[in-house]
Amino acid sequence: MTDDPQARPPASSPCLAADLAPADVSDLPGWRRAERARLRAARDALRVTERQTIGTAIFRHLAGLVPGMLPPGGVFSAYWPIKGEPDLRPLMFTLHEAGFRIALPVVETRFAPLVFRHWTPETRMERGDWNIPVPPADSLRLIPDVALAPLVGWDDAAFRLGYGGGYFDRTLAALTPAPLVIGVGFQAARLDTICPQPHDIPLDLIVTEAGVQASRRPR
Numbered sequence: 001m002t003d004d005p006q007a008r009p010p011a012s013s014p015c016l017a018a019d020l021a022p023a024d025v026s027d028l029p030g031w032r033r034a035e036r037a038r039l040r041a042a043r044d045a046l047r048v049t050e051r052q053t054i055g056t057a058i059f060r061h062l063a064g065l066v067p068g069m070l071p072p073g074g075v076f077s078a079y080w081p082i083k084g085e086p087d088l089r090p091l092m093f094t095l096h097e098a099g100f101r102i103a104l105p106v107v108e109t110r111f112a113p114l115v116f117r118h119w120t121p122e123t124r125m126e127r128g129d130w131n132i133p134v135p136p137a138d139s140l141r142l143i144p145d146v147a148l149a150p151l152v153g154w155d156d157a158a159f160r161l162g163y164g165g166g167y168f169d170r171t172l173a174a175l176t177p178a179p180l181v182i183g184v185g186f187q188a189a190r191l192d193t194i195c196p197q198p199h200d201i202p203l204d205l206i207v208t209e210a211g212v213q214a215s216r217r218p219r
Ligand SMILES: Nc1nc2c(c(=O)[nH]1)N(C=O)[C@@H](CNc1ccc(C(=O)N[C@@H](CCC(=O)O)C(=O)O)cc1)CN2
Pocket: 079, 080, 081, 082, 085, 105, 106, 107, 114, 130, 132, 150, 162, 163, 164, 165, 167, 168
């Protein structure tokens, strides 16, 4: 041990470092609300063609990665895009054609973990909570082996900022074994840190149009 303060490891979370986070993180929920609004406004401002180019790049990265992460006939959970999220529905068709089962997340009960309903190209989607299209209630329930989690924001430690309902965190805390979760979003939505809290669970990988950007586990 030494008394030289320079020799000590950082004494506190990087969230408290002035260069990484807002001056006042004592109001973390308020800071997250503001960051969500800022990042969503930036996403909404993208031109349709820019969004499509980014979606295509993310599709290519995932189409190369995901099949090798799934067992034969394994379950892949995607998402039905809302609010300017990258549209990865082509990946649902591609992986369905390759013999994997596709699921979509559904809020069946508010503030409870998500459930995952089977989707095929023949599924007639219905309107769920927040008007998100979902497979009908009589669809088979599946447990994903690999799940995509759409990102509003992300950081280098693979933490995710979502819409603020805590659904993915609650779901990951409840599922055993936990699926491999890939956060999907825009490179521009990177934050120095989301200021992770005890309930925040890091994702396994973050994929943006620039490729794999962060991972929790050594690859
Ligand atoms: N495409 C997609 N599907 C998904 C998710 C997602 O993030 N994206 N989810 C991932 O968890 C779940 C739904 N979670 C959501 C949570 C909040 C809002 C939302 O729009 N909230 C409003 C506020 C509404 C309110 O307070 O009542 C908002 O942000 O404006 C949307 C989806 C399941 N399906």
